[in-house]
Amino acid sequence: MKMVFRWFGSQDDPVPLEYIRQIPAMTGIAGTLPDIPVGEVWPVERIAALREEVNGAGLEFEVVESVGMHEDIKLGKPSRDEWIAKYQETIRRLGKYGVKVICYNFMPVFDWTRTELAKVLPDGSNTMAYDEAALAKIDPSRIVESMSEMSKGYYLPGWEPERLGRLDELFRAYRDVGEDDLAVNLGYFLKKIVPVCKESGIKMAIHPDDPPWSVFGLPRIMKSAADIERILGFVDEPENGLTLCTGCFGSNPANDIPAVIRRFGERIHFAHVRNIKISGQCTFHETSHYSCDGSLDVYAIMRTYHDIGYRGYVRPDHGRMIWGENGRPGYGLYDRALGVAYLNGIWEALERS
Ligand code: DNO
Numbered sequence: 001m002k003m004v005f006r007w008f009g010s011q012d013d014p015v016p017l018e019y020i021r022q023i024p025a026m027t028g029i030a031g032t033l034p035d036i037p038v039g040e041v042w043p044v045e046r047i048a049a050l051r052e053e054v055n056g057a058g059l060e061f062e063v064v065e066s067v068g069m070h071e072d073i074k075l076g077k078p079s080r081d082e083w084i085a086k087y088q089e090t091i092r093r094l095g096k097y098g099v100k101v102i103c104y105n106f107m108p109v110f111d112w113t114r115t116e117l118a119k120v121l122p123d124g125s126n127t128m129a130y131d132e133a134a135l136a137k138i139d140p141s142r143i144v145e146s147m148s149e150m151s152k153g154y155y156l157p158g159w160e161p162e163r164l165g166r167l168d169e170l171f172r173a174y175r176d177v178g179e180d181d182l183a184v185n186l187g188y189f190l191k192k193i194v195p196v197c198k199e200s201g202i203k204m205a206i207h208p209d210d211p212p213w214s215v216f217g218l219p220r221i222m223k224s225a226a227d228i229e230r231i232l233g234f235v236d237e238p239e240n241g242l243t244l245c246t247g248c249f250g251s252n253p254a255n256d257i258p259a260v261i262r263r264f265g266e267r268i269h270f271a272h273v274r275n276i277k278i279s280g281q282c283t284f285h286e287t288s289h290y291s292c293d294g295s296l297d298v299y300a301i302m303r304t305y306h307d308i309g310y311r312g313y314v315r316p317d318h319g320r321m322i323w324g325e326n327g328r329p330g331y332g333l334y335d336r337a338l339g340v341a342y343l344n345g346i347w348e349a350l351e352r353s
Contacts, residue, residue: 001271001305001314001347003340004063006030006331010053012155015333017057023337025344028060030103030270030315032067038160039070039083042090047097063270063313064094065103065243066207068160069189074108075173076185084189088196095200101269101313103243105207106186108177108218109170111158112210112248113143117150117329118321119285127320128330129285130211130251140216141167154328171216179219186221187234197239205241205269206231210248212255213282223252225260232267245272247317250296251284257296258304265308273301273343274317286318286330289339299346306350316340 005020007013007029020026031054033046054061067090070083094102105111115134118126138146144164147156177185190204197204212223221227232240242264249255261268275294276284287294305314319335321327 001310001312002027002062003344004028004030004060004313004315005336005340006065006315007054008032008034008155008157008328008331009050011035013331014327015331017054017059019333021058023340026059026340028062029054030063030065030313031061032065032157034155034157036068038068039072039086041086042067042093044093047093051097060098062098062100063103064099064101065270066158067091067094067102067104068158069104069106071109071170071173073189074106074182074185075177076181076188080185080188084192087189088193091193091196091202092200095197095202099202101203101205101241103205103207103270105158105209106182106189106222107158107209107220108174108182109164109167110143110215110218113215114147114329116285117147117152121285121287121320125320125322125335127286128318130283132280132282135215140171143216151329152326156329171218174218177219179221182219183221183230186231190231190235190240194235194237194239198237203239203241203269205243207243207272208245208248210245210251211282211284212249212252223249224255225263228260228264232264238267241267241269243270243272244268245274245317246296246298246301247272247274247276247286251276251278253278253295258300261301261304261308261310265305265310268310269312271305271310271312271314272317273298273314274319274339286320288320288335289316289342298342302343302346303350306347314343316343 051061073080114128116129119129209220278295291298316336316339318330325332
């Protein structure tokens with residue numbers, strides 16, 4: 001496996017590349033250009049500059065998380081072909097600069113959703129949480145304000161202002177789009193981009209819905225093993241692959257993560273490994289990566305990756321805020337670095353036994 005660390009760029013990430021490089025056995029970053037409006041083609045000079053900066057710090061730039069998906073593609077609007085052509089061009093450009101995997105999602109309107117971004121835990125650390133009862137009290141049109149009030153001023157990945165400024169319009173547009181329609185629209189997108197991925201040496205890796213159930217009545221199509229099977233079947237090629245995020249996928253206890261790794265392992269190109277504590281129906285908070293702190297058996301997950309001979313990219317996922325850090329929710333340095341050390345420790349023990 002190749003360990004990488006999510007990084008939002010020097011303009012936008014308080015964690016310097018130098019610190020990331022100092023985490024033992026770190027190979028590279030999962031990068032993005034957060035200021036490019038969703039759907040627009042990524043400028044060559046920006047991609048080149050990002051790669052140069054990352055390589056200059058002794059790290060690789062082989063993973064992008066994410067290239068945002070224009071809402072018209074998800075909605076299957078007539079204009080989608082123009083947006084897909086832009087996506088294809090971004091894929092070509094990223095391929096030329098050595099990117100191997102693009103992580104993306106196909107969640108309507110919102111990317112990940114939480115009801116708290118700094119829930120205080122008994123040890124004094126704080127973390128992100130989702131509580132079904134709390135969500136029910138939030139007016140959907142207030143969720144953007146609610147997330148942004150909790151964000152401490154940081155850009156939150158997937159919560160781009162230009163899209164979220166037209167929330168009412170988007171909710172109306174999705175009234176006529178059911179899960180099957182959304183899935184068909186994903187299939188349409190994949191059929192158009194996989195040939196470009198093949199030419200460009202890039203594998204797409206869809207991220208599970210976070211959380212893996214409908215939020216505010218919007219359709220969700222990447223929340224179970226059956227959903228994965230349907231998505232992989234749209235184009236049965238390695239370029240149509242998965243990001244398996246344990247924290248998202250595992251927040252529904254019916255999702256058996258080791259079983260999913262065994263079944264779909266060849267198509268997993270990016271593993272996001274983290275832990276969560278499930279405390280009720282559709283209710284959880286994020287914990288340290290350690291098995292003992294959460295509801296997921298992280299050892300069993302890593303052992304299954306080892307058993308199948310996983311050679312793809314791995315990253316620690318959301319960390320808590322510990323040791324007084326006041327970073328971007330989920331993406332501070334310290335707890336994620338502890339997560340890396342733990343995952344690498346498990347991996348070394350598996351390699352040597
Ligand atoms: C949140 C992340 C997501 C993820 C996207 C992938 O912290 O897990 O924003 O990167 O859903 O497209």
